[in-house]
Amino acid sequence: MKALLLINPASGREKVDKIVEVAKRRFLEKEYHLDIYFSKCAGDLTEKARLWADQYDTYITCGGDGTINEVVNGVMQSEVRPSIAVIPIGTVNDVAHILGFSHNLEKNFDIIFNTEPLPTDINKINDHYFVYVAGAGYLTEVSYKADRQEKKKYGPLAYLKTGIQGLSKKPFFKAMVQCNDEIYVRNVSLLLVLSADRFGGFRLPFFSKKNKLNDGLVDIRIFEGRDVTLLIKLAMFILLLGRKQYKQFHFTTGKATITPLNNNHVKWNADGELVTKGKIELEVIPKAIKFYVNPKRAKKLY
Ligand SMILES: [Mg+2]
Structure with missing residues (x-):
């Protein structure tokens, strides 16, 4: 697995530090490749998710529903599409709940390492x-x-x-x-x-x-x-x-x-x-x- 952790740093410093720490440790144990990128501004993750789509097989989004939406919009603009995993931070996190990801970090990485990603519909409103x-x-x-x-x-x-x-x-x-x-x-x-x-x-x-x-x-x-x-x-x-x-x-x-x-x-x-x-x-x-x-x-x- 070659993964990129796409982080919305606005979600809170402490939680982000903890996620980075656990992600690094879990990827090191598996000897998988992990890069980390912090969003610079609104829309940045759409641009980067599109730009780097052929370099990773997995994007791990770290933030709320808006962060996932940004990454999805980038991935959809690419012919080659990495799989997406979701680590929730923030208040509502509907998408994380829908997909069964919680604030239990270890369990989230268990899902990422031990299951196959599932082809999922994406919806479109105009463009x-x-x-x-x-x-x-x-x-x-x-x-x-x-x-x-x-x-x-x-x-x-x-x-x-x-x-x-x-x-x-x-x-x-x-x-x-x-x-x-x-x-x-x-x-x-x-x-x-x-x-x-x-x-x-x-x-x-x-x-x-x-x-x-x-x-x-x-x-x-x-x-x-x-x-x-x-x-x-x-x-x-x-x-x-x-x-x-x-x-x-x-x-x-x-x-x-x-x-x-x-x-x-x-x-x-x-x-x-x-x-x-x-x-x-x-x-x-x-x-x-x-x-x-x-x-x-x-x-x-x-
Ligand atoms: Mg349906």
């Missing part, structure tokens, strides 16, 4: 790649609005707090959704695209009945309604672990075009970052990158 979530409307603007300090202090609750504060501003649009040879027009308070069973730190095992991380499909759910109605629907969504509620619009697809009809400024969020505005083309790219996965999670999601 931006994402791993596990995209959306527009209420709540999706939250993750980049949630204050850094509050995220550190309250974890997922910071998102909820910012979400409740933003309720009166009610982002809302009429959308035309074209997918599976059908056209639907819906009023959207929140449109959520998920490839797995987790979002914003909340476990949603019943969001999709059959969706896997290697089936070329994602699930799309539209929440309608405003104010208290919307808040109740979202609370139920979390309490019912993602189950579809009465008359809710939900579909499974590998490709969709979504056109906001009455608002060109609808902002789209992917993996927690604002990526584009207005009309989108959504596409699943089947089995695009190999990811290391905890065997327990692999059984459920592959």
